[in-house]
Amino acid sequence: xxxxxxxxxxxxxxxxxxxxxxxxxxxxxxxxxxxxxxxxxxxxxxxxxxxxxxxxxxxxxxxxxxxxxxxxxxxxxxxxxxxxxxxxxxxxxxxxxxxxxxxxxxxxxxxxxxxxxxxxxxxxxxxxxxxxxxxxxxxxxxxxxxxxxxxxxxxxxxxxxxxxxxxxxxxxxxxxxxxxxxxxxxxxxxxxxxxxxxxxxxxxxxxxxxxxxxxxxxxxxxxxxxxxxxxxxxxxxxxxxxxxxxxxxxxxxxxxxxxxxxxxxxxxxxxxxxxxxxxxxxxxxxxxxxxxxxxxxxxxxxxxxxxxxxxxxxxxxxxxxxxxxxxxxxxxxxxxxxxxxxxxxxxxxxxxxxxxxxxxxxxxxxxxxxxxxxxxxxxxxxxxxxxxxxxxxxxxxxxxxxxxxxxxxxxxxxxxxxxxxxxxxxxxxxxxxxxxxxxxxxxxxxxxxxxxxxxxx
Amino acid sequence: xxxxxxxxxxxxxxxxxxxxxxxxxxxxxxxxxxxxxxxxxxxxxxxxxxxxxxxxxxxxxxxxxxxxxxxxxxxxxxxxxxxxxxxxxxxxxxxxxxxxxxxxxxxxxxxxxxxxxxxxxxxxxxxxxxxxxxxxxxxxxxxxxxxxxxxxxxxxxxxxxxxxxxxxxxxxxxxxxxxxxxxxxxxxxxxxxxxxxxxxxxxxxxxxxxxxxxxxxxxxxxxxxxxxxxxxxxxxxxxxxxxxxxxxxxxxxxxxxxxxxxxxxxxxxxxxxxxxxxxxxxxxxxxxxxxxxxxxxxxxxxxxxxxxxxxxxxxxxxxxxxxxxxxxxxxxxxxxxxxxxxxxxxxxxxxxxxxxxxxxxxxxxxxxxxxxxxxxxxxxxxxxxxxxxxxxxxxxxxxxxxxxxxxxxxxxxxxxxxxxxxxxxxxxxxxxxxxxxxxxxxxxxxxxxxxxxxxxxxxxxxxxxxxxxxxxxxxxxxxxxxxxx
Numbered sequence: 001x002x003x004x005x006x007x008x009x010x011x012x013x014x015x016x017x018x019x020x021x022x023x024x025x026x027x028x029x030x031x032x033x034x035x036x037x038x039x040x041x042x043x044x045x046x047x048x049x050x051x052x053x054x055x056x057x058x059x060x061x062x063x064x065x066x067x068x069x070x071x072x073x074x075x076x077x078x079x080x081x082x083x084x085x086x087x088x089x090x091x092x093x094x095x096x097x098x099x100x101x102x103x104x105x106x107x108x109x110x111x112x113x114x115x116x117x118x119x120x121x122x123x124x125x126x127x128x129x130x131x132x133x134x135x136x137x138x139x140x141x142x143x144x145x146x147x148x149x150x151x152x153x154x155x156x157x158x159x160x161x162x163x164x165x166x167x168x169x170x171x172x173x174x175x176x177x178x179x180x181x182x183x184x185x186x187x188x189x190x191x192x193x194x195x196x197x198x199x200x201x202x203x204x205x206x207x208x209x210x211x212x213x214x215x216x217x218x219x220x221x222x223x224x225x226x227x228x229x230x231x232x233x234x235x236x237x238x239x240x241x242x243x244x245x246x247x248x249x250x251x252x253x254x255x256x257x258x259x260x261x262x263x264x265x266x267x268x269x270x271x272x273x274x275x276x277x278x279x280x281x282x283x284x285x286x287x288x289x290x291x292x293x294x295x296x297x298x299x300x301x302x303x304x305x306x307x308x309x310x311x312x313x314x315x316x317x318x319x320x321x322x323x324x325x326x327x328x329x330x331x332x333x334x335x336x337x338x339x340x341x342x343x344x345x346x347x348x349x350x351x352x353x354x355x356x357x358x359x360x361x362x363x364x365x366x367x368x369x370x371x372x373x374x375x376x377x378x379x380x381x382x383x384x385x386x387x388x389x390x391x392x393x394x395x396x397x398x399x400x401x402x403x404x405x406x407x408x409x410x411x412x413x414x415x416x417x418x419x420x421x422x423x424x425x426x427x428x429x430x431x432x433x434x435x436x437x438x439x440x441x442x443x444x445x446x447x448x449x450x451x452x453x454x455x456x457x
Numbered sequence: 458x459x460x461x462x463x464x465x466x467x468x469x470x471x472x473x474x475x476x477x478x479x480x481x482x483x484x485x486x487x488x489x490x491x492x493x494x495x496x497x498x499x500x501x502x503x504x505x506x507x508x509x510x511x512x513x514x515x516x517x518x519x520x521x522x523x524x525x526x527x528x529x530x531x532x533x534x535x536x537x538x539x540x541x542x543x544x545x546x547x548x549x550x551x552x553x554x555x556x557x558x559x560x561x562x563x564x565x566x567x568x569x570x571x572x573x574x575x576x577x578x579x580x581x582x583x584x585x586x587x588x589x590x591x592x593x594x595x596x597x598x599x600x601x602x603x604x605x606x607x608x609x610x611x612x613x614x615x616x617x618x619x620x621x622x623x624x625x626x627x628x629x630x631x632x633x634x635x636x637x638x639x640x641x642x643x644x645x646x647x648x649x650x651x652x653x654x655x656x657x658x659x660x661x662x663x664x665x666x667x668x669x670x671x672x673x674x675x676x677x678x679x680x681x682x683x684x685x686x687x688x689x690x691x692x693x694x695x696x697x698x699x700x701x702x703x704x705x706x707x708x709x710x711x712x713x714x715x716x717x718x719x720x721x722x723x724x725x726x727x728x729x730x731x732x733x734x735x736x737x738x739x740x741x742x743x744x745x746x747x748x749x750x751x752x753x754x755x756x757x758x759x760x761x762x763x764x765x766x767x768x769x770x771x772x773x774x775x776x777x778x779x780x781x782x783x784x785x786x787x788x789x790x791x792x793x794x795x796x797x798x799x800x801x802x803x804x805x806x807x808x809x810x811x812x813x814x815x816x817x818x819x820x821x822x823x824x825x826x827x828x829x830x831x832x833x834x835x836x837x838x839x840x841x842x843x844x845x846x847x848x849x850x851x852x853x854x855x856x857x858x859x860x861x862x863x864x865x866x867x868x869x870x871x872x873x874x875x876x877x878x879x880x881x882x883x884x885x886x887x888x889x890x891x892x893x894x895x896x897x898x899x900x901x902x903x904x905x906x907x908x909x910x911x912x913x914x915x916x917x918x919x920x921x922x923x924x925x926x927x928x929x930x931x932x933x934x935x936x937x938x939x940x941x942x
Contacts, residue, residue, distance in 0.1 A: 258468070262461045302494065311496040321483045322491030323499055329583055335499050358484040362477060369473045376466040380459060392462055399469040403476060412479040
């Protein structure tokens with residue numbers, strides 16, 4: 001890796017192409033331009049909602065635009081100051097998705113004026129951007145995290161287990177309520193676990209790769225290194241059974257399998273992982289009526305209609321997507337509110353699908369795809385195994401999460417409660433996603449610096 | 458490690474592709490099926506998002522829309538709901554639509570493709586055209602006269618304009634207020650249950666959806682068939698008929714309510730409504746010619762639409778001679794809607810020609826531009842013009858000095874025919890009182906109105922039940938209302 005990746009080359013003016021020197025200002029200029037675009041798009045969406053609903057530009061449009069703009073600008077300045085070589089894409093993508101999420105939540109607020117969620121979401125977004133800024137400013141080198149592996153895993157386990165002590169909400173024990181705020185600690189645990197997995201695998205890569213027996217093309221691990229894997233599997237199943245949170249469980253396990261594969265390159269790990277996962281899924285599917293019901297609904301989304309019990313949430317979600325067609329009904333003109341409960345959180349994508357259509361939805365998916373791609377690219381560019389694994393892990397969290405929830409609400413896979421990154425209502429989720437983007441920015445900046453050192457040598 | 462990162466990235470790309478393909482499946486391939494699912498409320502919401510077009514009587518809407526601000530936004534309202542219910546029907550958010558609200562629904566709701574400014578325009582812009590209006594042929598004065606006349610009784614009135622087929626009045630009593638069913642709440646559900654459980658069946662449109670034995674009013678058809686067939690040459694010749702008349706092939710003896718029917722002339726028999734004479738006349742005319750005449754009046758037509766469906770009136774053609782005798786005096790399996798009997802009167806008044814009745818004069822866009830007009834309707838010849846002229850005389854005689862004197866209007870030419878129809882097991886039911894008539898104003902070239910009235914339970918006293926006593930005054934009120942302006 002002697003110089004910057006291909007994206008930089010295309011973004012640079014052609015006259016300067018031969019020079020291998022870093023041009024942070026060029027990257028930051030692109031970032032600023034994209035941020036302005038992202039804020040403008042969000043404000044446009046906000047105005048479109050108001051025009052569609054009341055025929056006027058909503059009175060808060062300027063304030064909303066200014067708020068989002070200031071947040072984005074603060075984040076941008078932090079990057080410009082402390083991570084000048086960072087990838088210019090993750091931050092604008094985060095701003096656009098977060099802005100779009102606020103528009104969708106504001107739009108759904110209009111259906112039931114009693115309980116506005118957009119202002120709260122804006123506060124959480126501000127907290128998220130604050131965390132982003134703090135991480136970019138304070139964490140000068142990602143390798144610092146490697147020294148705090150034990151703290152990370154302890155914190156993650158505590159965060160995961162705390163909600164068990166709190167009452168279940170809608171069948172799942174994943175929230176804690178303090179002073180009127182609902183927090184989903186499992187969200188924060190994702191990042192901490194990614195750090196832990198990356199650090200653990202970076203340290204034990206050789207042992208995992210080169211010990212054990214080979215049975216035909218399968219490479220089976222020895223018992224000593226198998227322990228931590230079984231432990232992770234148990235934690236995942238425990239989360240599933242005790243908290244009834246299928247989505248988070250699936251995410252942890254998927255994340256671990258991906259990182260294990262990337263770290264060792266052993267397909268045996270994947271086979272073992274899939275075997276364990278399917279064992280767990282079958283067992284839980286049999287034993288847990290909650291999960292069993294989800295699978296039934298997925299297989300027969302319209303069964304409840306035929307049974308005369310009215311459409312299920314999944315059926316309502318499919319109706320919403322279908323109404324969108326290719327171009328969508330236009331913001332503010334859909335009826336996704338028929339989905340009812342969780343329309344602003346788990347089912348937020350149905351509103352996007354109905355009102356923005358296949359075109360808008362594809363754009364949103366591609367934005368996530370781009371964010372993940374930037375994470376993987378940072379992973380490829382980095383030199384240290386921990387950094388590579390962390391970048392891949394964080395990108396995979398986004399990818400898996402989008403797939404699990406988007407696939408769930410569109411009937412591709414059984415529905416599991418999970419937040420659509422940045423779009424969905426939910427403070428913990430927004431804050432966590434900003435942390436992920438901050439780490440990706442930091443990692444891409446490190447990759448750039450490592451690349452430069454390589455070039456100098 | 459780099460290769461494995463690339464493989465993992467490839468896996469993520471596969472997930473993205475799976476999502477995109479699946480979303481295309483849901484939003485494009487399966488979209489139509491999902492949109493058509495009956496549990497999908499979007500069509501319903503869109504339907505009630507805008508005010509519904511109106512049904513107009515004499516230029517004034519008898520319907521309206523109320524913005525409830527609820528999820529299904531606009532609710533139907535009715536002016537004089539019970540009066541016009543047999544015309545409008547109801548438009549309910551819960552129970553669908555009936556009558557004009559049903560047949561003209563596409564226009565009223567704005568969904569009709571021909572309302573769109575350009576083909577597929579609404580599909581493309583996802584907009585809906587404002588609902589159009591339906592202009593009816595109803596004469597409000599005649600409608601109200603019929604409704605007031607039937608008030609506190611049970612029955613129906615149909616009135617048409619003989620020269621065009623325009624329906625001037627369509628009344629069914631007891632009626633109901635269709636506004637009760639407009640909404641989707643508890644009141645609508647309670648009203649629905651109550652109206653359906655009511656033994657008087659207020660939601661039944663008796664003028665077009667129910668058939669009655671026409672009784673003696675059917676003698677107009679029998680007389681027309683006999684005159685057309687030449688069975689009777691002169692209305693003032695004795696008909697050589699006994700009293701009582703023994704039905705052919707049986708020992709059943711048919712009698713009359715009136716005196717002097719033995720060997721009466723057709724004129725006397727018509728004016729005094731002699732069963733024996735017409736029973737024998739029907740048998741002499743024969744089933745084939747009776748059938749031909751009855752069907753040319755509109756009997757046995759199973760597809761009459763005005764534009765909503767009218768129950769078919771029947772004249773049974775697979776009968777023996779005794780049954781034919783009874784059929785010819787409007788009993789046995791002979792059944793008619795009030796609208797059909799109004800057409801019988803109209804055929805006589807219109808020189809033997811019957812025009813298909815219709816209720817919608819014209820439909821317009823919300824702005825008033827015409828979408829469609831009724832145009833001229835097909836004409837059928839029910840009888841020879843000379844026969845019609847003679848029947849006009851006979852019907853005038855009934856009003857002048859026969860059973861229908863209560864229908865006479867000073868200064869106008871009025872013809873009519875009474876009827877008292879037996880029904881029920883062993884004729885045990887309270888007989889139906891009928892009156893059919895037509896009227897021509899003093900200075901007019903042709904009859905302006907033909908009307909049929911049926912009263913189901915005219916009075917508690919069985920002897921007082923007669924077409925002439927209870928039904929004729931209602932018919933007169935309707936005819937006066939049409940002639941007056």
